[in-house]
Structures are given as C-alpha cells and as structure tokens.
Amino acid sequence: MDFGDFLLKNLRQFWELTGFANAEWGNLVMLLVGLFFIWLAIKKNFEPMLLVPIGFGILIGNIPFNTSAGLEVGIYEQGSVLNILYNGVSAGWYPPLIFLGIGAMTDFSALIANPKLMLIGAAAQFGIFGAYMVALAIGFAPDQAGAIAIIGGADGPTAIFLSSKLAPNLMGAIAVSAYSYMALVPVIQPPLMRLFTTKKERLIKMKPARAVSQNEKIIFPIVGMLLTCFVVPSGLPLLGMLFFGNLLRECGVCSRLAKTASNALTDIVTILLGLTVGASTQASQFLTPQTIFIFFLGFMAFIIASSSGVFFVKLFNLVLPKEKKINPLIGNAGVSAVPMSARISNNLGLEYDPGNYLLMHAMGPNVAGVIGSAVAAGVLLGFLA
Amino acid sequence: MKKRLFLMLVAATAAFASVCAQSRSAIRLNEVMVENTPEGIADEYGAHRAWIEIFNANFAPIEISSIYITNDSTRPTLYPVPLGDVHTRIPKRQHVLFFADGEPNKGTFHTSFTLTPGQDNWIGIYDADGRTLIDEVVVPASLTAGQSWARQADGYGDWALRTGGEEDYITPSSANVIRDTNEKIQDFAERDANGWGMTVMAMCIVFSALLVLCLCFYAISKIGSLITRANKARTQSSGEHAVTARDVEHDTGEEIAAIVMALHEHLDAHDRENTILTINKVKRAYSPWSSKIYGLREIPARPTHH
Numbered sequence: 001m002d003f004g005d006f007l008l009k010n011l012r013q014f015w016e017l018t019g020f021a022n023a024e025w026g027n028l029v030m031l032l033v034g035l036f037f038i039w040l041a042i043k044k045n046f047e048p049m050l051l052v053p054i055g056f057g058i059l060i061g062n063i064p065f066n067t068s069a070g071l072e073v074g075i076y077e078q079g080s081v082l083n084i085l086y087n088g089v090s091a092g093w094y095p096p097l098i099f100l101g102i103g104a105m106t107d108f109s110a111l112i113a114n115p116k117l118m119l120i121g122a123a124a125q126f127g128i129f130g131a132y133m134v135a136l137a138i139g140f141a142p143d144q145a146g147a148i149a150i151i152g153g154a155d156g157p158t159a160i161f162l163s164s165k166l167a168p169n170l171m172g173a174i175a176v177s178a179y180s181y182m183a184l185v186p187v188i189q190p191p192l193m194r195l196f197t198t199k200k201e202r203l204i205k206m207k208p209a210r211a212v213s214q215n216e217k218i219i220f221p222i223v224g225m226l227l228t229c230f231v232v233p234s235g236l237p238l239l240g241m242l243f244f245g246n247l248l249r250e251c252g253v254c255s256r257l258a259k260t261a262s263n264a265l266t267d268i269v270t271i272l273l274g275l276t277v278g279a280s281t282q283a284s285q286f287l288t289p290q291t292i293f294i295f296f297l298g299f300m301a302f303i304i305a306s307s308s309g310v311f312f313v314k315l316f317n318l319v320l321p322k323e324k325k326i327n328p329l330i331g332n333a334g335v336s337a338v339p340m341s342a343r344i345s346n347n348l349g350l351e352y353d354p355g356n357y358l359l360m361h362a363m364g365p366n367v368a369g370v371i372g373s374a375v376a377a378g379v380l381l382g383f384l385a
Numbered sequence: 386m387k388k389r390l391f392l393m394l395v396a397a398t399a400a401f402a403s404v405c406a407q408s409r410s411a412i413r414l415n416e417v418m419v420e421n422t423p424e425g426i427a428d429e430y431g432a433h434r435a436w437i438e439i440f441n442a443n444f445a446p447i448e449i450s451s452i453y454i455t456n457d458s459t460r461p462t463l464y465p466v467p468l469g470d471v472h473t474r475i476p477k478r479q480h481v482l483f484f485a486d487g488e489p490n491k492g493t494f495h496t497s498f499t500l501t502p503g504q505d506n507w508i509g510i511y512d513a514d515g516r517t518l519i520d521e522v523v524v525p526a527s528l529t530a531g532q533s534w535a536r537q538a539d540g541y542g543d544w545a546l547r548t549g550g551e552e553d554y555i556t557p558s559s560a561n562v563i564r565d566t567n568e569k570i571q572d573f574a575e576r577d578a579n580g581w582g583m584t585v586m587a588m589c590i591v592f593s594a595l596l597v598l599c600l601c602f603y604a605i606s607k608i609g610s611l612i613t614r615a616n617k618a619r620t621q622s623s624g625e626h627a628v629t630a631r632d633v634e635h636d637t638g639e640e641i642a643a644i645v646m647a648l649h650e651h652l653d654a655h656d657r658e659n660t661i662l663t664i665n666k667v668k669r670a671y672s673p674w675s676s677k678i679y680g681l682r683e684i685p686a687r688p689t690h691h
Binding site for chain 1: 590595603
C-alpha cells in the first residue's frame with residue numbers, strides 16, 4: 001500500500017465518522033425542531049430560559065455520528081460526558097433540585113391569606129387524570145398513561161421526575177411536550193377562559209388578601225410538608241424540596257442559602273436539565289408515532305386542566321356568599337405554570353375591567369397547583385411504580 | 386463551648402442515624418440446599434455442593450464483608466465473610482450464593498463449614514460484632530437431595546420446601562418468585578381499563594391533601610389572630626401605647642424613608658421583609674484620564690490655499 005492509498009483509507013474512515021456520512025432524515029427533522037424552539041424562545045420570547053437550553057440540546061442530541069465507532073459522545077452511551085450529565089434526569093435528581101429553587105422563589109402569602117384557593121389547585125389536577133383516561137383509551141399501558149398524563153400538571157420538573165420512574169423511554173417526548181405547552185399557555189388558556197365564563201363573572205372583584213404574618217409564612221412549609229408527605233410519601237422528593245426551599249426563604253435566617261437555591265443553583269440545574277432533556281430527543285427515540293400521541297395527549301391535558309379549574313370556581317361560587325365570590329378567571333391558574341398562568345388571569349381581568357387586578361388572587365391557585373401536581377405525581381408513582 | 390457541644394451532639398446523632406439507616410439488618414437468608422445434585426448449580430470449580438443464598442432486602446447496596454455465617458449457634462463467628470472482595474457488596478434487592486463446602490480457601494463464597502443431610506441444619510448470620518443475630522433458619526431433616534428450603538418471597542414470608550417442579554422451582558442466585566409483569570400495572574390494566582378508578586381515587590387523595598392543608602391554615606390564621614388580639618389587650622391593659630394603623634396613617638413616604646435611613650445609619654439594621662432598602666455609595670470619581678475631552682483629537686483642518 002503506497003502512501004496515497006494510506007491517506008485515502010484514513011480519509012475514508014474519517015468521512016465515515018462525520019455527521020454528513022451518518023445523517024438520516026430523522027436527524028435533520030429534529031435539527032429543524034431544535035432551531036424552531038430556539039426561534040420561539042429568542043424571537044417570540046416563549047419561556048426562553050427553558051426553550052433555549054432544550055432547543056440547543058436538541059441540536060446537540062441530533063448531531064449524527066457513527067454509534068458503532070465507540071466515540072462515547074452520545075447521551076445514551078455509558079460514560080460519555082452527556083450521559084453523566086443526563087444521570088440527573090434519568091435518576092430523577094434534577095427535578096427535586098429545581099423544586100428547591102421554586103420553593104425558595106415562591107411567595108405563598110396569597111395562598112396562606114386565602115387557603116380555600118388551594119382547592120382550585122386541586123381541581124386543576126383533573127387535567128392529569130382526564131388525560132390518563134384518554135391515554136388508556138388510545139392504548140397506552142397504565143404506567144405509560146400516567147407518565148404522559150402528568151403533562152397536564154403543567155410542571156416540567158414533575159413531568160420529568162415521574163416519566164423517569166414510570167416510562168423512561170417516553171421521557172424525552174413527555175418533557176419536550178410539557179415545556180412546549182407551558183410556553184404556549186398564553187395561547188391555549190385565554191380562549192378557554194373566555195368560552196367558559198360570562199361577562200358578569202369576569203367582572204367579579206375579589207377582596208384584597210389580608211396581610212400574612214411572618215410566623216404563618218414559616219409554619220406553612222413545615223406543616224405543608226408534614227401533611228402532604230404523610231398523605232403521599234412517594235411525592236417526598238418533590239414536596240420535601242419545595243417546602244424546604246420555601247422555609248429557607250421565609251425563616252429569615254438563611255438568606256444566603258435561599259439566595260443560592262433560588263438563583264445560582266436553580267440556574268445551574270435549569271441549564272443542565274434543559275440541555276440534557278433536549279439532547280435526549282435523538283431522532284431514533286423521538287420520531288415515533290407515540291410522540292405524536294404524546295403531544296396530542298399533552299394538549300388535551302392542558303385543555304382539561306385549565307377548564308376544570310375555571311369550572312370548579314364557577315361551582316364553588318354557588319356555595320360562597322356574595323361578598324366572597326371568586327372570579328373564575330383565576331381558575332386557569334390552578335395549573336402550575338408559575339407565574340405565567342396567573343399573569344394571564346390578571347391580563348384577562350384587566351381587559352374586562354381596567355381596575356380589576358387579579359394577579360395576587362391568581363397566585364394562590366397557581367402555587368397550589370405546584371403542590372397539587374407534586375401530590376398527583378406522588379399518587380401516580382404510588383399506584384403504578 | 387455549649388454551642389460546640391450542641392453541634393457535636395447533633396453531628397453524632399446524624400451520624401448514628403445514618404449508620405442505622407445503612408445497617409445490615411436487611412440481610413436475609415433466602416434459600417438453602419443441603420444436598421446438591423449433578424443437575425443443580427455448580428460452583429466455579431464445577432463441584433455441586435450445598436449452598437446458602439443470602440438476599441439484600443434493602444433498596445440500597447449492602448456490604449456484607451465481616452459478617453459471620455455459621456451453622457453452630459455456640460460458635461457465631463465460625464465463618465467470617467472476608468474483606469477486600471468487591472462481590473461482597475450486594476446491590477439492592479439482589480442475591481449472593483455461598484457454597485457450604487468446608488473449603489474457605491477456595492474463595493470468598495466458600496464457607497468453612499458444611500451442611501449435613503438427614504438432620505436439622507441450623508444456619509445463622511451474625512453482624513460484625515459476632516453477637517447480633519441478623520437472621521436464622523432451621524432447615525428440616527426431611528429435605529432430600531436436589532430439594533431446597535426457601536422463603537415464599539424474597540426476603541420475607543414463610544419458608545417452604547421446593548422440589549424443583551413447575552410450581553415450586555429452585556432458584557439459586559435469583560428471585561424466589563419470578564415475575565415477568567408488574568402486578569400493579571397488570572391489575573390496573575385489567576380492573577380499571579378506562580381509568581375511572583384511578584381518577585376517582587387520585588382526585589380524592591389530591592383534594593383531601595389540599596383540603597386538610599387548607600383547613601389547617603384556616604385554623605392557624607384564627608389562632609394567630611386570637612394571639613394578636615390577646616397581646617393587644619395585654620399591652621393596652623398595661624398602659625403602654627400600642628402602635629396602631631392610625632398612628633402610622635399620617636406618615637408620608639418621605640418620613641418612612643427617613644426613618645429607614647436613620648435606622649440603617651445608626652443601627653445597621655433592617656427588618657426581615659423582602660423589600661430591603663439598599664443604600665450604596667455612588668462613586669462618580671472624576672479623572673482627566675477618562676475625560677472624553679482629552680480623548681478626542683481635533684480633526685486636522687486642511688489649510689486652504691488661495
């Protein structure tokens with residue numbers, strides 16, 4: 001073999017390793033999906049903190065390469081850097097860390113001031129179980145149906161946590177679907193809220209919430225954790241971290257820890273979670289008929305969850321005295337897309353009455369939705385794991 | 386000093402709790418064969434000897450080196466499981482097999498004692514202290530060659546005879562009950578095919594959890610307002626002037642800002658509310674080096690010639 005052949009042989013081998021030689025149409029489709037996510041985030045400002053890492057992760061995960069070459073670069077190749085980072089998703093320890101940050105960021109005052117709003121957060125979880133029934137009807141097994149249905153909780157970390165336990169093979173599609181619909185909350189919810197409420201109901205003015213004492217704010221995460229985790233111990237990783245984060249925030253003596261949990265730690269985990277979830281959507285795993293069903297079911301779940309929150313308020317108003325009636329526009333906030341859905345309630349309220357600020361009232365069911373979806377995830381895990 | 390002692394006490398308690406959590410009490414004797422046959426499992430030398438299966442009933446790995454396995458209750462430290470073998474770390478819910486061949490020099494998993502067919506064989510596992518009995522079993526004398534004495538399920542349940550038939554198979558180094566489906570999911574798929582059962586149960590649980598939390602906070606706010614009212618009444622009865630909303634009603638924003646700044650200046654203190662007034666010194670140090678005037682050069686004017 002002369003030197004020319006030697007060079008040609010090596011160049012041919014190198015070509016076989018490149019993305020161009022290994023590209024399949026699926027990779028190209030997924031690359032376009034990743035670019036679309038990045039465009040949505042940057043140009044349309046749809047949940048950029050999530051969609052930029054996920055979108056770029058999709059690009060990373062869909063660079064074609066020769067899997068039999070043993071390069072140890074793919075997210076599913078044991079020992080690769082991406083695989084190590086992906087462990088936080090597959091073993092389910094990123095979501096509780098995100099919940100720690102959510103707890104440290106969230107002010108539960110609106111909920112403590114008006115505890116009955118918690119029930120709206122509970123009612124909206126019907127979206128999860130409604131989607132569960134539809135998923136079963138389509139033909140998914142109960143554990144897969146449970147993992148898909150949690151999209152209705154509108155809570156990305158919870159969806160990832162539960163799907164990593166119940167249906168790891170569907171996790172990529174479930175996570176992308178959950179985050180996509182969370183980004184589309186401003187598009188999905190307002191038409192439903194208009195459809196299911198009368199003009200008179202939209203004009204209901206709620207009494208301003210009372211001031212909540214520091215002691216109540218401290219007691220809330222402790223009692224909340226004890227009560228919810230005694231009922232659903234399987235939700236402990238999420239609920240425990242959520243309430244722990246909130247205690248750090250409210251206790252007044254751990255401000256450094258609360259600051260780290262709500263800023264640096266959350267940012268780090270969000271980056272890693274988004275990137276690895278995106279990278280896990282390799283075309284071979286993602287582009288399946290199941291993914292289409294998952295997106296359809298996720299859409300159904302969001303519609304059912306938002307509507308059930310609104311309907312529950314309407315029902316609740318039948319038994320409430322006139323001065324304590326709740327504006328059903330805050331019913332949509334029972335899904336835990338914090339604070340997006342609360343903001344939508346506020347905007348819609350202002351549209352019909354420029355003096356009717358619903359934001360603080362909507363924050364109650366919104367944060368109750370976070371607790372509710374974590375409890376629902378715990379219930380599904382308890383029944384199906 | 387007291388604080389240090391307290392911290393040490395807390396650390397010691399945490400360490401103790403951690404050790405207890407990882408204790409080896411979850412090690413279980415799971416299946417025993419006293420008289421192996423040529424059809425049975427062979428050791429790494431190809432010999433068919435009596436065996437003892439140990440199961441880790443924990444959901445975390447357990448290191449079993451330095452525990453003792455014995456068939457003589459008067460000599461609890463008869464066979465210490467040697468240190469330094471990676472295989473003595475049993476993964477969660479997994480098994481290891483010891484060959485009771487009386488030849489410990491063959492390897493870690495060969496005990497220094499044997500089991501005797503035709504008589505009751507007592508087997509015990511002792512913790513590293515050689516005193517704490519972790520688990521024990523008496524294998525009945527009625528066992529014949531090729532039969533095993535096993536728990537009905539891994540790690541718990543009664544012991545029963547296994548003859549190696551279709552129904553009572555012998556399972557060295559594997560689960561005593563072999564499952565090919567998840568029973569829970571199978572049950573839901575069969576009995577709750579449309580999901581109504583799950584929906585009703587789960588929604589009841591979610592509602593009850595949040596309802597209890599809701600009632601709890603109604604109660605807490607009631608108690609809180611009662612305490613506030615009692616404190617107020619006590620203050621008034623003691624003749625002190627309580628600060629009421631009316632007192633601060635006339636304070637303007639400027640007055641409040643002045644009070645906050647004065648507190649910051651003299652006490653270096655702020656309250657625990659979220660809105661913290663941060664006062665930073667704004668430096669606008671002037672230097673000719675950073676002055677734009679000196680950074681600009683005049684555009685040279687082209688001399689005009691007439």
